[in-house]
Amino acid sequence: MVRIERNQCSKHTMLHATINHTDNSSYSTIGFLDRSVEKALAGIAAAGFPQTEILGQEPHIAAPLTGQALSDFRNLLDKLGLRARTVHAPMMDNVLGAPDENWRREKMQVLASYIQFAGAIGATDIIIHPVPNPRFVPDPNDPAIPELIGDAVPRSLDELIPVAEKAGIRILLENLPYHCDYPFLTMRELRPLVDEYPERWLGLVLDTGHAWTLKNDPVSEIYAAGPRLGGTHLQDVDFSAPNDNHWVPTHGGLDWQAIRHALSEVQYAGPWTFEVANARHGESPDDLAHITREVARGWGL
Ligand SMILES: [Zn+2]
Numbered sequence: 001m002v003r004i005e006r007n008q009c010s011k012h013t014m015l016h017a018t019i020n021h022t023d024n025s026s027y028s029t030i031g032f033l034d035r036s037v038e039k040a041l042a043g044i045a046a047a048g049f050p051q052t053e054i055l056g057q058e059p060h061i062a063a064p065l066t067g068q069a070l071s072d073f074r075n076l077l078d079k080l081g082l083r084a085r086t087v088h089a090p091m092m093d094n095v096l097g098a099p100d101e102n103w104r105r106e107k108m109q110v111l112a113s114y115i116q117f118a119g120a121i122g123a124t125d126i127i128i129h130p131v132p133n134p135r136f137v138p139d140p141n142d143p144a145i146p147e148l149i150g151d152a153v154p155r156s157l158d159e160l161i162p163v164a165e166k167a168g169i170r171i172l173l174e175n176l177p178y179h180c181d182y183p184f185l186t187m188r189e190l191r192p193l194v195d196e197y198p199e200r201w202l203g204l205v206l207d208t209g210h211a212w213t214l215k216n217d218p219v220s221e222i223y224a225a226g227p228r229l230g231g232t233h234l235q236d237v238d239f240s241a242p243n244d245n246h247w248v249p250t251h252g253g254l255d256w257q258a259i260r261h262a263l264s265e266v267q268y269a270g271p272w273t274f275e276v277a278n279a280r281h282g283e284s285p286d287d288l289a290h291i292t293r294e295v296a297r298g299w300g301l
Pocket residue numbers: 174207233275
């Protein structure tokens with residue numbers, strides 16, 4: 001929309017107006033971990049993305065904004081012509097499935113505060129990790145852990161879904177790339193869980209690179225998520241030794257034509273969120289955003 005005002009040529013104005021109307025691409029601030037959130041947003045706008053996913057931790061939104069800081073943040077988004085489409089809740093040990101009850105209770109408050117923040121900036125969804133990375137679990141190989149996680153996740157959802165409802169935000173649970181026997185790491189396992197809750201307030205977000213890091217085909221994961229798929233983290237990984245690489249889609253080994261086809265088959269209507277964090281060929285963060293933008297254009301987004 002901003003581009004329309006800047007563009008003097010009426011023929012181009014028409015063209016851009018049409019593209020922007022249907023453009024549902026989004027770029028995560030994770031692409032700019034080398035700078036402040038303000039500068040990250042400027043980089044995303046400069047690459048031409050209409051929407052963004054805001055990282056809810058250092059070096060970006062380290063604590064949910066309120067008061068003047070919140071108004072300033074909303075004004076900045078307006079000025080840049082960017083929509084904060086989604087918020088990524090803090091990661092690390094900020095999970096639903098904390099195997100320790102004190103840990104879980106503490107994180108309920110953190111996650112609730114980010115749900116409220118997502119509502120306050122007009123996002124539609126918040127991405128939450130259901131399961132902890134084993135490196136945050138004090139005794140990660142204790143055989144009791146999987147059951148403790150399996151028990152904690154639905155209890156946490158029971159607490160957070162009313163918060164989401166009040167904020168007008170849908171929670172999206174992400175598939176994760178951990179090599180362990182913890183439950184709820186894949187769309188296949190998460191789908192029966194989310195089916196127990198209202199689709200207006202709970203859905204799934206497919207991370208393509210996480211799927212293949214566990215050697216799960218992103219295409220079958222998309223079908224497993226089906227109508228509950230509400231978000232995407234599009235990132236590429238190496239084909240033979242995938243390691244959650246977060247490369248620009250088409251720079252790794254995933255079959256993007258098949259992934260796009262599957263998304264269209266399940267009538268996916270959410271944002272196409274690019275979660276690019278690393279360069280395959282030494283590109284700068286600004287280069288990566290521009291290159292990704294060209295990939296998105298090539299896909300007709
Ligand atoms: Zn992700």
